[in-house]
Amino acid sequence: MTYESEIKASGGEASSVHLDYDPPERGSALTRRRRAIIIGAILLLAAIAAAYVLLTAGAEEEEADRGSQAPAITVISPGRTTVEGQVIATGVLAARREAPVGVVGEGGRVVSVPVDAGDWVRQGQVLAVIDRSVQTQQARAASAQVQVAQADANLAQSNLDRALQLVERGFVSKADVDRLTATRDAAVARVQVARAQVGELQARNARLNIVAPSAGLVLERNVEIGATVSAGSGPLFRIARGGELEMLAQVGEEELARLRAGVSAEVTPVGSSESFSGQVWQVAPTIDNRTRQGTARIALSYDPALRPGGFATARILSGTTTAPLLPESAVLSDEKGSFVYVIDSENKAQRVAVETGIVTSEGIVIQSGINGTEKIVLQAGGFLTEGETVNPRPLGK
Incomplete structure (x- = not known):
């Protein structure tokens, strides 16, 4: 609205002034509208910020809850260890050089047997006399x-x-x-x-005198006084030449490839806590196509505790190797082979195939698959699934 007023000047003249002027009611309405828009915008931005904060906090809380619910798993980083290689094998004890002794003449009725099993005899000593x-x-x-x-x-x-x-x-x-x-x-x-x-x-x-062909230990006596014997009667005695014994250790073809004649071995008969030192004197040149095993022959000195025909366990040394060494509980196996669970940077379990080596009293040597710096599940690997989130805890913490 335009208002026109007359103002008298100091000189007595009057002048006319025109003013553009809005009524107070209209100005206050516009100000309130602008203020409401600004306040609304501010409130909207605040609401958006609050929602973002709530969503972020919810995600973090959910992630924290998920982490707190993940199973606690003990892990180890084995590093690399220098291990004295050894092969554990089983087998039977036998005479290293066994001499069967039978009738070499026309035979007849046995009238005397002056020796028995377990006796030491010299070369040419009479074992039995025929009428x-x-x-x-x-x-x-x-x-x-x-x-x-x-x-x-x-x-x-x-x-x-x-x-x-x-x-x-x-x-x-x-x-x-x-x-x-x-x-x-x-x-x-x-x-x-x-x-x-x-x-x-x-x-x-x-x-007609049955004599020992060489000095040694009588292992078997298969004749008694009064028996009628002939060349077809089979061996009447079995003698271990010089009393020398051996163990016929059955070894897998992979382990057999690592053995050489001359390496040391410790032999423990079944039922005995005493071990006897020996030496591998022959490694079989062939592998049984059914069992995939070969024979390592371990020479042993005579001892009454070593009985030919008995069962024994041998620990054969096969050099040293440097590789990760894991407890048996950390190494799993299925139809696909041996494997371990490795925890990655996101705390998820990942299956890693490994190739196992020799087994020692301290654990299993891992020949390939890991380098020893990984975080490897120590136990309960059989209850994990690949990709599962876990809460890893180093051993001893």
């Missing part, structure tokens, strides 16, 4: 035949000597001398034949 009453008479008869043949040879020689004395006088012809010489030679030959027959019978009689 030789008939053979003895035959030997005597043969000896008598030697005497008869020798007498005939002596007579033939005398006849030849006389003929040679008479041939110079012309009483005996040259043909008679030749005939007497042949007779003498035949008689001498018959003596040699008779003596050879006696020697044969004596050798046969000697073979």
Whole structure:
């Protein structure tokens, strides 16, 4: 609205002034509208900020709740350890060089067995005696035949000597001398034949004694007095040459590849807490295609506690290796092979395949798959699933 007013100046003249002026009611309305808009905007921004804060706090709280509900899992970082390699194997004890002893002659009835299992014998010692009453008479008869043949040879020689004395006088012809010489030679030959027959019978009689082919320990005695034996009776005794024993350790083909002749071993018989030192003297050149195992032969000195045929366990040294060493509880396996659970930076369990090596009293050597710096689940890995969030706790904290 425009208002027009007359104002008298100091000089008495009047002037006319026009003013643009809004009534007080209209101005206050506009101010209130602007203020309301600003306040509304401020309130809207405050509401948005409050909602953001609430949502962020809710997410953090939910994440905290989720973290607090995650299972607590003990983890370890094994690092790398220098381990003395060893192979644990089982097998049987046996004689290193076993000598079966049986009948080498015609056999007969056993009349004496002067040794028993567990006895030490020397080379050539009599183990059993077979009745030789008939053979003895035959030997005597043969000896008598030697005497008869020798007498005939002596007579033939005398006849030849006389003929040679008479041939110079012309009483005996040259043909008679030749005939007497042949007779003498035949008689001498018959003596040699008779003596050879006696020697044969004596050798046969000697073979009726069953003797030890070498010094050693008698492992088995399979004959008794009164038994009738022959060449087909099988071994009557078994002797460990020199008393030397061995263990036939059955080793997997992977472990067998790491063994060499000359490495040391400790052998513990079943039922005994005592261990015996030995040495691998032969590694089998072949692998059984059914069991995938080979034989490592461990030489052992004689000891009464080592009984051939018994079962034993061997710990064979196979050099040193540097690798992560994990407790058995940390290593799992299924149809896909061996594996461990590694906790990543987001505290989630990740399955990692590993290749296991030798097993020691301290744990299992891991040949590949991890380097030892990872956080590895120590226990309860069988209850985890890959990708599961956990609350890792280092061992001892």
